[in-house]
Amino acid sequence: MDIERALRERDYLISDGAMGTMLQARGLRVGACPELWNAERPDDVLAVHTAYIEAGAELLTTNSFGGSRHKLAQYGAECRADELNAKAVEIARRAAGGDAAVVGSIGPLGVLLEPYGDLTAEDAAALYGAHAEALASAGADALLFETFYDAAELAIAVKSASGLGVPALATMTFDSGGRTMMGTSPAQAWEAVAGLGLLAFGANCSTGPDEMLPIIEALRAAGAGALIAQPNAGLPETAPDGTTVYGQSPESFGEYAPAFVAAGCKIVGGCCGSTPPHIRSIRAALQGGE
């Protein structure tokens, strides 16, 4: 899919929901490396993508959120980065067929950059650039820099991919107080990324749709154009056994979709805890039926 054209011509595109929590439901241990499943359990990854296609998703996000060499090194798998990212794109493409777009997921490195931490901007750019190139050369239709909380790090990441000829999308994660973990407001976030040439920018993860809607409205008020909303299925709660659960029903989740589109969202989907029924509910709310 030509995402740039689709975003221009269509009122909105429906993206998929969670991958990590879906793989956990298929047996991925909490704390295990999801990207290794691209090689070891590809049928499970494919099944999640296929379920989202059947639910109405038009953008599939690859199972590569933690596919940077830096993140994979935590599992001793850094030398498999290119292979695991390429497989992530191949599996998503198999489910997408010719209709849906394959969006290469790139998450933050998970460490603070200088001056707050040890990682230099140059090292970060090299890591992001390699991750982006692996996904782009495997044929991703676009890259999605997602769940960022540091606007400066996001800018480094997006710039590192600017020469690859693949369009970029990005989301940042704002808590229910309306700021990122670094204290960045939606207006400050937009100011930091406005000149990066992103096809669309928005918010994902951390909160449910109810808390995310004002963040989207604040981004719009700050001047952001095409927006992305990918909330969690409600606020996370800790179950008696210590696991994290997301309790918002698909019906309640989908009810927010028209408000997101009215607020300027061109891409609406879900993050942690959302499932194919949540995406189906978005489609029903936007298109009627079911």
Ligand SMILES: [Zn+2]
């Ligand atoms: Zn999430």
